[in-house]
Amino acid sequence: MVTTKEISTSLSASVDWKKVREDFPILKREVNGKPLVYLDNAASSQKPKQVIDAIVHYYSHYNANVHRGVHTLSQEGTHAFEASRLLVKEFINASKTEEVIFTKGTTGAINLLAYSWGRKYIQEGDEILISQLEHHSNIVPWQMLCEGKKATLKIVPINEKGELIWDKFLQLLSDKTKLISVAHISNALGPVNPVKNIIQEAHQRNILVHIDGAQAAPHQKIDVQDMDCDFYTFSGHKMCGPTGIGILYGKEKWLEEMPPFEGGGEMIKTVSFEKTIYNDLPFKFEAGTPHIEGAIVLGDAIKYLTGIGLENISKREHELLHLATKELNSLDGIRLIGTAAEKSSVLSFLVGDIHPFDMGTILDKMGVAVRTGHHCCQPLMAWFDIPGTVRASFSFYNNENDIDRLIEAVKKAIKMLS
Amino acid sequence: MASMVEIEKELEEDFALFDDWEGKYDYLIGLGKDLPLIDDKYKTDEYIVRGCQSRVWLHAANNGDFVFYSADSDAIITKGLVALLVKVLNGQKAEEIAHADLSFIDRIGLKEHLSPNRSNGLVSMIKQMKLYALALTKH
Ligand SMILES: Cc1ncc(COP(=O)(O)O)c(C=O)c1O
Numbered sequence: 134m135v136t137t138k139e140i141s142t143s144l145s146a147s148v149d150w151k152k153v154r155e156d157f158p159i160l161k162r163e164v165n166g167k168p169l170v171y172l173d174n175a176a177s178s179q180k181p182k183q184v185i186d187a188i189v190h191y192y193s194h195y196n197a198n199v200h201r202g203v204h205t206l207s208q209e210g211t212h213a214f215e216a217s218r219l220l221v222k223e224f225i226n227a228s229k230t231e232e233v234i235f236t237k238g239t240t241g242a243i244n245l246l247a248y249s250w251g252r253k254y255i256q257e258g259d260e261i262l263i264s265q266l267e268h269h270s271n272i273v274p275w276q277m278l279c280e281g282k283k284a285t286l287k288i289v290p291i292n293e294k295g296e297l298i299w300d301k302f303l304q305l306l307s308d309k310t311k312l313i314s315v316a317h318i319s320n321a322l323g324p325v326n327p328v329k330n331i332i333q334e335a336h337q338r339n340i341l342v343h344i345d346g347a348q349a350a351p352h353q354k355i356d357v358q359d360m361d362c363d364f365y366t367f368s369g370h371k372m373c374g375p376t377g378i379g380i381l382y383g384k385e386k387w388l389e390e391m392p393p394f395e396g397g398g399e400m401i402k403t404v405s406f407e408k409t410i411y412n413d414l415p416f417k418f419e420a421g422t423p424h425i426e427g428a429i430v431l432g433d434a435i436k437y438l439t440g441i442g443l444e445n446i447s448k449r450e451h452e453l454l455h456l457a458t459k460e461l462n463s464l465d466g467i468r469l470i471g472t473a474a475e476k477s478s479v480l481s482f483l484v485g486d487i488h489p490f491d492m493g494t495i496l497d498k499m500g501v502a503v504r505t506g507h508h509c510c511q512p513l514m515a516w517f518d519i520p521g522t523v524r525a526s527f528s529f530y531n532n533e534n535d536i537d538r539l540i541e542a543v544k545k546a547i548k549m550l551s
Numbered sequence: 552m553a554s555m556v557e558i559e560k561e562l563e564e565d566f567a568l569f570d571d572w573e574g575k576y577d578y579l580i581g582l583g584k585d586l587p588l589i590d591d592k593y594k595t596d597e598y599i600v601r602g603c604q605s606r607v608w609l610h611a612a613n614n615g616d617f618v619f620y621s622a623d624s625d626a627i628i629t630k631g632l633v634a635l636l637v638k639v640l641n642g643q644k645a646e647e648i649a650h651a652d653l654s655f656i657d658r659i660g661l662k663e664h665l666s667p668n669r670s671n672g673l674v675s676m677i678k679q680m681k682l683y684a685l686a687l688t689k690h
Contacts, residue, residue: 488626490605498572506604520625549576550627
């Protein structure tokens with residue numbers, strides 16, 4: 134008999150990354166007369182033809198509204214929609230499909246949480262704990278909630294490497310703390326936060342934990358039961374899926390207690406002018422016609438990723454990260470921002486006193502797409518006292534040649550800009 | 552004083568000397584070095600042009616109908632872009648600045664800076680320079 138471990142190691146050796154890259158038609162295009170080098174994966178990933186074809190297939194074969202019609206199209210559409218929910222459930226190892234809510238993205242999911250859970254459970258004087266590393270999407274909804282409720286947002290500080298300071302985190306926990314909401318992986322700098330330890334400490338004090346998984350779900354195996362988080366959120370477009378679709382995972386017991394966020398069709402059982410009975414999970418949180426194509430095709434993206442294997446993806450991306458880090462570090466004047474011991478495939482850097490905008494402009498001219506600026510993390514940039522960074526973020530479909538092209542472009546930019 | 556159109560034409564000719572982007576960008580960066588620098592006392596939030604990824608400070612003063620700009624930026628390509636605008640608009644009549652067409656930027660090969668993408672500040676700079684001119688015409 135073959136064990137799962139044996140299968141996964143044999144797979145890792147056998148992934149043909151060159152062939153995988155062929156799946157992404159956009160990587161064949163040119164930018165400014167040069168073959169595109171796409172290193173802005175943390176902002177949004179590219180899509181393989183399997184996903185692109187699935188979008189066409191959906192609209193060509195079973196486009197109709199879901200959960201409504203008795204006609205065949207609607208039934209087939211509904212079936213595909215719910216099959217995708219099942220794929221998501223398995224992808225993150227949730228215990229039930231009822232715990233998987235389709236949203237429009239991580240931002241949509243966090244806002245749902247802040248409005249629904251937050252409005253019900255946060256009282257005056259309560260505290261919500263986030264970190265210095267958070268994306269604006271995991272700051273502003275909590276800020277808005279706290280303002281309305283006269284609650285306080287507390288910030289876990291980080292060290293120079295971009296890691297959360299554990300002692301400070303523990304000190305910030307109190308009986309006023311009602312929720313901890315932190316990124317699994319920081320989009321701006323790439324450190325992987327010790328979410329399992331955070332959740333353990335929180336649960337010992339009856340504090341709930343939301344993990345913003347936008348940057349983790351595309352790159353590593355997620356197991357919400359093993360992690361034991363109360364809520365987990367992520368976006369389809371960062372994991373080879375369509376834009377406009379994302380997931381809120383929540384433990385069933387919390388989702389059951391939470392009031393609906395939006396009212397409308399789909400989320401009701403019966404409506405009369407006197408009283409409306411809300412629908413069961415997960416539909417209670419999915420008012421209106423959902424992004425059907427997005428939800429279904431997210432399932433195809435998951436099939437694509439799991440077909441390669443998340444462990445293989447992780448391994449490949451770490452290879453690329455290490456190579457790129459080594460190469461970049463060999464250049465004069467390079468300053469890597471975020472050098473945490475455990476990191477995902479994000480390289481944020483500055484060179485001498487070259488402004489990230491200048492660097493990004495020259496890199497674009499060289500056909501290399503990176504992100505420059507604050508990466509929706511202004512408080513983090515303020516902490517480092519920098520205007521922003523240049524961020525190259527790698528995906529499994531990048532290759533060694535992309536890294537060579539990046540280094541060549543950075544060298545050229547240094548020459549032109551200093 | 553040369554007219555806006557004359558200066559634009561001259562710039563177009565200058566940029567046409569370079570047949571690759573590198574030459575154009577080198578030249579643009581060089582223009583930044585001639586920019587009339589803003590007085591340090593105006594390098595405050597009040598004079599920052601919103602909507603740029605880099606920081607740009609812009610000040611305008613008038614002498615009768617004529618407007619004079621000074622500026623600075625912490626990014627050198629951005630500084631070149633402001634310098635380009637200042638070169639064309641400096642010393643022109645407020646009325647004319649307010650209605651300036653400025654499509655020469657496209658013609659000299661810097662179209663990418665005119666995209667409505669938020670991270671490109673050129674559009675914001677133009678807007679701010681025109682606003683200053685408009686404000687001065689009202690006085
Ligand atoms: C860590 C993190 N959280 C939240 C978001 C927001 O995701 P979306 O814009 O897909 O809602 C992002 C996207 O950049 C992110 O990187």
